[in-house]
Each structure stands twice: as structure tokens, then as C-alpha cells.
Amino acid sequence: ELKVEQNPLFLSMQEGKNYTIYCNYSTTSDRLYWYRQDPGKSLESLFVLLSNGAVKQEGRLMASLDTKARLSTLHITAAVHDLSATYFCAVITEQGGSQGNLIFGKGTKLSVKP
């Protein structure tokens, strides 16, 4: 059974600091996703990582994927208050060789304080 673990689950940061969120998954998966969720809102897609060594950056967020270690990281550079949200990673299962469904981690609730 595919499991996805994120840590930390809660993260309180000061503005201007850097930090990394980790996402481990238990079995092979083709793709890894990062989403952002603001309170009471839906999931906003941040990154889709498709291959080993993939790195994607958008603004102050950078995501990477190591499929051999089954690990993805979401690095936050010089945090600002607007980044306060819950961040989820998710991996795709396979169903008999075809695309399956997303398995989500529990999410990392990020709070950026002045």
C-alpha cells in the first residue's frame, strides 16, 4: 500500500528565513505533486515532478524529486507572510499499468510570522 509522509506537520517561520518541507513515499510512483491550500479553500497546484532529479521553481518555492530515495522536498526561500498556507504532497498510484489516484500526505501547515 502506498503511503505518503510529510514532515514537519506544523511549521512556524519568521519572515526572511529559509526552510524545507520533506515528503517521503513508500513505493515506486511515476509522479509527485505539490499543492497549496488556504483555509477554507480548494487545492492549488504548485508543481508536478515527473522524473528523478526533477527540480522546479516558482518564486520563493523550489521543489525537487529523488525517486531512488522516494523523497521530495519543497524548499522555501526568504519566507513572506503570503506563503502562510497548508502544503500537501501527493503521489500517483498505478492501476494495472494505467493512471491511478492521488495519495496525499497529511499536509504541512506553514505559518510565516513577521
Place this chain on the structure above:
Amino acid sequence: KAGVTQTPRYLIKTRGQQVTLSCSPISGHRSVSWYQQTPGQGLQFLFEYFSETQRNKGNFPGRFSGRQFSNSRSEMNVSTLELGDSALYLCASTWTGGYGYTFGSGTRLTVV
């Protein structure tokens, strides 16, 4: 390009009632998936429909069912509602062979 549309946005139902939620995918997307989000269990997969066929199903009781129409719109139904069914229900659409899942705004269901 319109996004994924879910209706209604909010629902309050009484235990024992049934409810139907609707999801209209992005135009051209033929796959629709449903997820339940609760504070305790997080985001859990309910089922996925593709070309009017259920292709994949999560570990939920038979009270949870769904269907997809020829225009790719999907509905999910929950019968005999329980307090624990209170959740945010999200649907996501994707196109065949695509990588991205686009989520709708969700339906917040409260069972009292």
C-alpha cells in the same frame, strides 16, 4: 478557460438524509476524481470516473456512489448520511494522458 465547477458550495443535511453533489470538469477533460477532506483523516480518494465508467474506487462504504454523464459531468451521492460524513468534498479533473489534476472549489457538507 473555465475551471472545475462544483455545486453547491455549502450544504447542511440531517442524519439519515441523502445528498447529491455535482462536478463539471474543465472542457475536454474526461476523467473526474472525487476526494473527501476531513481534519482527522486528511484527503482521501473516493472514486474516479472516465468516459462514464468507474475506473478506480477508494475504501469507502457503499453509501458513497457516483456516476458520470456523457458530457463528463459527474455526480456523487451519499445515502443515509452520518455525522462523520461532514467534510469538504473535492473533485478534480484531468485529460487523458495528462499529468495535472485541477481541483474544484469543493462542496462543504455539514451533517447535523
